[in-house]
Amino acid sequence: MTPAEQLKQNSVTLASNAQHQDGLAAHRGEALDKLRLLPFPEKKQEAWKYTGLNALTAGQLERVAPALSADADIASSIPSLGDCLIVVGNGVLTGQLPAPNGLSITPLSADSINDASPDTFFGWLNTASLSHGLLLKTEPNVKVAGIVHLVFFNQAQTPCHATNRLQIELAEGSELTVIEHYIGSGPILTNALTHIQAGANSRLTHYRLQSESADSLHIGNLQIDQQRDSRVDSSQLMRGNVLRRNDVHVRMLESGADLAMRGVFIARDKSHIDNHINVEHVAPHCHSDQVYKGIAGENGRAVFNGRIHIHQYAKGSDAGLSNNNMLLSNEAEIDSKPELEIYNDDVKCAHGTTIGQMDAGQLFYLRSRGIDAASAKRMLGTGFVNETLHAMQDEAVREWATQWLGEAL
Amino acid sequence: MLEVRDLHAAVEGKEILKGLTLTVKPGEVHAIMGPNGSGKSTLSNVLAGRDGYEITSGEVLFEGQPLADMETEERARAGIFLAFQYPVEIPGVSNMEFLKASLEAVRAAQGKEPLDAVTLLRRAREACQHVNLDQQFLKRGVNEGFSGGEKKRNEIMQMMLLEPKLALLDETDSGLDIDALQVVAKGVNALRSPERSIVLVTHYQRLLDYIVPDFVHVLADGRIIKSGGKELALELEQKGYGWLTGEEESA
Ligand SMILES: Nc1ncnc2c1ncn2[C@@H]1O[C@H](COP(=O)(O)OP(=O)(O)O)[C@@H](O)[C@H]1O
Ligand SMILES: [Mg+2]
Numbered sequence: 001m002t003p004a005e006q007l008k009q010n011s012v013t014l015a016s017n018a019q020h021q022d023g024l025a026a027h028r029g030e031a032l033d034k035l036r037l038l039p040f041p042e043k044k045q046e047a048w049k050y051t052g053l054n055a056l057t058a059g060q061l062e063r064v065a066p067a068l069s070a071d072a073d074i075a076s077s078i079p080s081l082g083d084c085l086i087v088v089g090n091g092v093l094t095g096q097l098p099a100p101n102g103l104s105i106t107p108l109s110a111d112s113i114n115d116a117s118p119d120t121f122f123g124w125l126n127t128a129s130l131s132h133g134l135l136l137k138t139e140p141n142v143k144v145a146g147i148v149h150l151v152f153f154n155q156a157q158t159p160c161h162a163t164n165r166l167q168i169e170l171a172e173g174s175e176l177t178v179i180e181h182y183i184g185s186g187p188i189l190t191n192a193l194t195h196i197q198a199g200a201n202s203r204l205t206h207y208r209l210q211s212e213s214a215d216s217l218h219i220g221n222l223q224i225d226q227q228r229d230s231r232v233d234s235s236q237l238m239r240g241n242v243l244r245r246n247d248v249h250v251r252m253l254e255s256g257a258d259l260a261m262r263g264v265f266i267a268r269d270k271s272h273i274d275n276h277i278n279v280e281h282v283a284p285h286c287h288s289d290q291v292y293k294g295i296a297g298e299n300g301r302a303v304f305n306g307r308i309h310i311h312q313y314a315k316g317s318d319a320g321l322s323n324n325n326m327l328l329s330n331e332a333e334i335d336s337k338p339e340l341e342i343y344n345d346d347v348k349c350a351h352g353t354t355i356g357q358m359d360a361g362q363l364f365y366l367r368s369r370g371i372d373a374a375s376a377k378r379m380l381g382t383g384f385v386n387e388t389l390h391a392m393q394d395e396a397v398r399e400w401a402t403q404w405l406g407e408a409l
Numbered sequence: 410m411l412e413v414r415d416l417h418a419a420v421e422g423k424e425i426l427k428g429l430t431l432t433v434k435p436g437e438v439h440a441i442m443g444p445n446g447s448g449k450s451t452l453s454n455v456l457a458g459r460d461g462y463e464i465t466s467g468e469v470l471f472e473g474q475p476l477a478d479m480e481t482e483e484r485a486r487a488g489i490f491l492a493f494q495y496p497v498e499i500p501g502v503s504n505m506e507f508l509k510a511s512l513e514a515v516r517a518a519q520g521k522e523p524l525d526a527v528t529l530l531r532r533a534r535e536a537c538q539h540v541n542l543d544q545q546f547l548k549r550g551v552n553e554g555f556s557g558g559e560k561k562r563n564e565i566m567q568m569m570l571l572e573p574k575l576a577l578l579d580e581t582d583s584g585l586d587i588d589a590l591q592v593v594a595k596g597v598n599a600l601r602s603p604e605r606s607i608v609l610v611t612h613y614q615r616l617l618d619y620i621v622p623d624f625v626h627v628l629a630d631g632r633i634i635k636s637g638g639k640e641l642a643l644e645l646e647q648k649g650y651g652w653l654t655g656e657e658e659s660a
Contacts, residue, residue, distance in 0.1 A: 360460060365497040365551075368457050369511035369567065370485035370518065379510065383501025383550070 003057060008040035010061035011121075014161060015128035018064065023110035024130060031117065031127035038121050050303040050335055051274040055243045059159035060189035060217060064129070065090040066156065074153050081179055081396050082149025089153045090188075091162045092132055102142030103176065108133030108167055114195045118221040120247055126163055126193040126221065133165035138174035138202070147177045147394060152192065154184035154212065164192040170202035170230070177205040177394065185213035187242070192220040198230035200254070206234040207397055210244065211404060214271055217243040226286075228254035235392045236263035237401055239408055240271025240300055250279045252286035252314075259288040262392075264385045264401075266408045267300030267332070274303040279321075281314040290321040293385045294336070295409070297328030307339040310347050317344075321351040326384050328358055328377065381409040410435050410575055410606045411456075415467035418455045424465065425451040427631035433575070436603040440617055440642060441610045443628035444650045449610045450494050452628070453579040457491040458484050471575065485511075486518030488574030492564035492581050494610075499551035504563070507551045508533055508570060515571055536569040539599070541592045557584040565596040576600065577608045582616035594619030614646040629654045 001009070015032045019025065041048040068074070068089040078087070086105065087094045097105045106112075112135050117123045138144055154162045170176055182190060190212065198204050210218060218241065224232055238244060250259055265273045279288050294302045302325070310317045325334040336353040358380055366376035382405055389401050411433040418426040425448045433439050443449050455462045456469065458481035469476040476484060499507070513523045524532065530547075537544050540562040552560050561581050568576055578597070582590055597607065597620050609620060617625075617639065625641040626633045627650070635641065635653055645653070 359497075361497045362499050364457075364459050364481065365493065365499065366507070366510075367481040368459075368485055368491055368493075369507070369571070370482050370514035371507075371510050372482050372514065373480075375510060375514075376482075379502050379507070380499070383499055386501040 004040040004042045007056055007061055011125050012036055014061055018129040027113055028128050031124045035124045035128050041121050051245055060161050063160040065160040065162040065188055077183055078151050079400055081400055083146030084148045087151045100144060102139045102144045104137045106135050108135045114167055118223045118249055120221055122191055122219045123193055123221045126191050129163045130165050135167045137169045138171050138176050140171040141173035143175040149179045152182045154188045154190045156186045156188040159187045161189050164190060166194040168196045170198045170204055172200045175203040179207040181209045182212055185216055187215060189217040194222045196224045198226045198232050200228040203231045205393055208236040210238045212241055214241045216241050220246045222248045224250040226252045226257035229256035231258040233260045238265040238273055240267030240273040243272055245274045248277045252281050253283055255283045255285045257286040261290045262388050263292040264388055265294045265302055267296040267302040268298055270299045272301045276305045278307040281310040281317040284314050285316040287318045291388055292323045293388050294325040294334050295381055296332035296334050300332045302334045304336040310342045312343040315344055315346040318348045323353040325355040326358060378409045412470040417466040419463050419465050425631050429632055433606045435606055438607045438622045440622040440625045441628050442612055447628045448631040449628055450579055453491055453577050456577055486515050490568050490571055490573035490576045492578040494579040496552050496560040496564055498553050500553045502551050504549055504551050505547045512570060536566045539569060540566050540596050542566055558589045561585060565593050569596060575606045579610045582611050614642045617642045627653055
């Protein structure tokens with residue numbers, strides 16, 4: 001058996017052991033069937049060209065994450081970012097679910113689960129091993145006050161697998177601001193799947209903060225489906241670790257949808273980050289704007305694959321993608337690849353990607369004013385992504401992000 | 410203050426300075442003049458410690474210390490300030506944030522407390538006023554989108570805040586209109602003091618109408634070929650550089 005076949009078998013076994021009789025049993029069973037048919041991701045597949053999964057041979061696919069020990073001090077590691085806090089520890093909800101006005105927060109059930117899993121190996125593994133999911137559902141035409149802060153805290157001493165599942169549904173005309181925030185440490189693999197459905201004329205401000213420590217692993221799927229005239233503003237901050245892979249798939253399904261998506265990813269030391277973004281303009285007259293900035297230092301490795309797919313009937317599409325990257329050392333590596341697939345000619349589409357070293361002239365200028373080289377590099381790195389952080393709408397998150405950035409650089 | 414002895418320096422393996430000697434004492438203002446390409450900016454960059462500018466022989470002492478042993482930032486902290494011929498744009502780093510970091514580093518090296526936020530802002534505003542720079546520039550990215558003249562005034566503004574012992578001004582006058590030139594000159598003159606030395610690098614005599622130097626040196630092909638008092642600048646203005654470089658060739 002090849003290592004990939006072994007890992008596939010481990011995944012199937014892990015999911016099989018997760019099968020039990022509750023409302024979600026049928027969904028898990030179907031996902032398991034699907035999982036059996038899929039090959040395990042390997043570098044020979046284009047989508048996994050730069051990201052090997054050898055790290056998982058340490059055993060992350062052999063054990064379900066144990067319950068957090070009762071004395072785990074989660075609270076002290078959670079910054080105060082929102083008005084309504086929900087904490088999930090190693091895949092299990094801790095504490096009560098709050099009930100803010102205009103929003104229902106409930107466990108994901110058989111009736112409510114969105115079956116359209118992202119069609120990826122780890123997406124199916126997520127559903128096949130799911131026991132606790134969360135559903136956030138707004139009432140129509142209500143603006144939910146404040147910020148909902150969802151913390152997924154995953155921590156373990158030995159390699160294991162934690163399933164995190166979030167489903168957000170915005171009813172017509174509603175507004176919501178939500179943070180999904182991943183923290184924790186140890187050789188635990190976070191398998192996170194978030195499914196967002198933005199109803200007609202709704203507005204979502206979404207943050208996806210991934211700041212687990214460097215020894216953790218994270219494979220995430222984010223699926224966003226947008227209906228007529230919906231507006232989604234999504235900010236994604238990611239720090240490299242042993243293995244980080246994010247698949248983001250946005251479908252603009254009805255006309256007038258508007259997407260602003262931005263991200264900052266930082267790979268220092270020996271860490272790894274792989275972003276695969278796919279924005280599909282399915283319906284006409286939708287607008288998408290993406291700005292991603294990457295920084296890699298030491299032996300860090302980052303990958304950015306940004307695909308824009310404009311369908312045949314999506315006339316009047318306006319799509320933009322920029323990915324600018326900065327290398328802090330000669331050993332660091334960033335691979336950036338835009339992919340455009342355009343099937344009609346009434347389209348405005350702009351994309352650009354750059355990879356550069358830190359500017360020697362800028363560095364000299366700062367140092368010539370007495371600023372030491374390390375601080376100067378930090379300032380330039382911060383300056384490079386500052387514009388992206390400034391575009392984030394909520395001040396509390398911006399402040400957290402600035403501090404996060406300072407620590408990462 | 411500054412002692413340059415038979416300095417040879419190379420950029421990317423090419424020798425640009427070919428035996429330059431210069432002594433600057435505290436309180437003196439020196440002007441270094443020379444045609445384009447004569448090595449003026451190379452000298453400035455060598456003194457400030459830019460990577461890639463290599464001292465191949467000779468030595469440079471600042472207050473008796475060999476500069477070659479000091480990192481760029483250490484030189485700045487010791488009191489050397491270079492006003493760049495082409496100030497660099499740094500989008501995303503605000504001018505104010507930059508000034509704060511710079512002042513903190515330089516003051517700490519001098520054993521001074523960091524300025525509190527209010528004092529810092531007040532001083533920065535005063536310095537802006539001194540060089541006729543709108544305070545809005547403090548919030549913008551360092552030199553980002555500044556006009557040529559605004560960049561030069563921003564350099565002088567930084568100099569006023571940092572109060573260096575030795576200020577090197579590399580063609581701070583070029584590209585300025587007469588009004589801006591006077592503003593810059595006023596800023597420089599305000600800093601003149603018995604403890605401070607100023608080296609003006611220029612290829613026009615014009616600036617020296619406003620900042621009167623004690624000594625004028627002519628730099629050509631990496632060497633100082635003539636030194637004199639302020640009247641040398643006027644002579645150069647009338648006769649051009651050919652007069653001197655020709656003399657050099659026939660000598
Ligand atoms: N980075 C560099 N690489 C190669 N040659 C350079 C570099 N900088 C300057 N030079 C050369 O050094 C000589 C002096 O340049 P410079 O010091 O800029 O003169 P000035 O400031 O007097 O106009 C010129 O011949 C120029 O082409
Ligand atoms: Mg020059």
